[in-house]
Amino acid sequence: MEKVVYVDNNATTAVAPEVFEAMKPFLTERYGNPSSMHVFGGSIYKEIEKARESVADILGANETSEIIFTSCGTESDNTAIIGTLRSYPDKKHIITTKVEHPAVFNLCKYLEATGYRVTYLNVDGEGMIDLNELQGVIDNDTAIISIMYANNETGVIFPIEEIAEIARLRGAVLHTDAVQAVGKIPFRLTQLPLDFLSLSGHKLHGPKGVGAIYVRKGTKFTPFLIGGHQENSRRGGTENVASIIGLGLACQLAKKAMEKEMTAVRKLRDKLENAILEKIPHTRVNGNKEKRLPNTSNIGFEFVEGESILLKLDEKGIAASSGSACTSGSLTPSHVLRAMGIPFTFVQGSIRFSLSRYNSEKDIDYIVKCMPAMIEKLREISPYGKKGGLSV
């Protein structure tokens, strides 16, 4: 593979070299089972507990026992939602938003088909929810509210503190899918009264195949994966030791780099965004520009189609992603951009750039250098946006 300018970090991230090194022993000589009575296996249990401390630390959780390791963000989301429905069998109402990640969105669609009542909160043109709408839909039948911390496509950050306060006052269980937020923006769960939080290893320079769920002490919990006594009998299955160790270190590194994420990465993102908006006409930023993850920029290019843009970027060794129909795996564009009511001339040509602390100024300059010509070429082919061409 030639060198790739990777700006698709909301999809997945590079494993930090330190993380890989820390994982290695547990894929080679230290292969024991942490549940074993012998020291060879049993000593590994302590390493897992250290990783648990690191996860609790980046979240600002009160106790390490509030962290349960899972296999991914999706499992964490499923655990919070399905587990809570099992804990409250009489309650049949779920509240979520129209812009959730499929791990929550499709689960809710599925639960809806099996008899649950689901309220999908609207978002405005900037991707923000209306807290009054949330207030109005909570009722005694509400089993759980599941609202993402930050949106994966636009980077828009939801007012989770206020949502948590509303949930607390109304006595509703609150889950947040914080897969995109952890490691990118600072928060302390000691000051954020929510019940469940999901995170994933591979979004913060950890390995794939590992995630965690935070369960506030005192929150009713019913396991999702039923099996052995692992994770304090809250999640069966032999621990994915190496990946858990990797996740622990990734959290430590992310906490240290948070300052950089908020300043240096944001600076690069802003540079990229401003240059594109300035150099290429008929472009717009999708989503609220202020309340946004520091690494994400979702830009709509009018009159051209996202997959074509991605392939042109790919030719230049630039990896990004798109919310266009052709790339969403279906024939309709991203449900997030549609829920926001983004003008349809922009939706199909939306590109998400998501940076990381491993991106450099050089990467940004390279993208800015390449993009105007490729958009111009695609616009030349397009029948839209020109005299005598098709009208929209």
Add this chain to the structure above:
Amino acid sequence: MWDYSEKVKELFKNPRNVGEIENPDAIGEVGSIICGDALRLTLRIDKKTDTIIDAKFQTFGCASAIASSSALTEMIKGLTIEQASKVTNKDIADYLGGLPEEKMHCSVMGMEALEAAIANYRGAPFKREMVGEEQIVCKCFSVTDKKIIRAIKENNLKTVEEVTNYTKAGGGCGKCKPEIEKLLKEFWEKEATKPTEKILKKKLTNLERISLVKETIEREIRPKLKADGGDLELVDIDRNKVYVKFLGTCLGCPRTGFTLKALVESKLREFVEEDIVVEEVKEWKK
């Protein structure tokens, strides 16, 4: 990541015949930016010989839409109108060395633009209009029953998914899927009655159906449920409808709806009859 052929990649990278012919002899326009792809085809035609001398295109869409359009213009140059009218979406796909199934609608768009242009040359408006008896089936992508039936016929399509791949119908909100299913059923039933077709699968008698359902439940379904501490009871059978009741850990499990379709119904369809519908009975009083 789509598995595009080298030809698709090449024509996306260096598309031939981009642009528009000034004062063209024919124009064909299909699709729209809302639908995700659109194609504007302009032709220069020698009126004495009815031969296409030049063809140019403008396309909004993905790589395969651009490659399909470029391929089309290359293919039809030099053909007479009569010859060009015989070009099908399959010819375009073949020229490209194949297209991913989900992208076959790009080749259909090429064929439709060509047809619209030919009709335009013969005096019709350049944007194809619906004729009287046509009905819109898929509202998201404005796909008519006529287009769906044609795609079924010309490409030997058997499932709703295939119809979506070729026409996009059903790929938006999905509400028209039952209607597509109906069109498929009607088309293939009509085909089956044609003398050359093979004999229809013999319909089961009620008795045969009941014993087959029972057998399948015992053999294929209950053991799987029991393995998870659940169980199921056959309550009733009414023609193609099978009523069952979940027992054990299945009770109150939020996944029963999924189990009902993915396990019970699919096994019964596999081993008994294709049109079986399973329904869950929640409160069953003797």
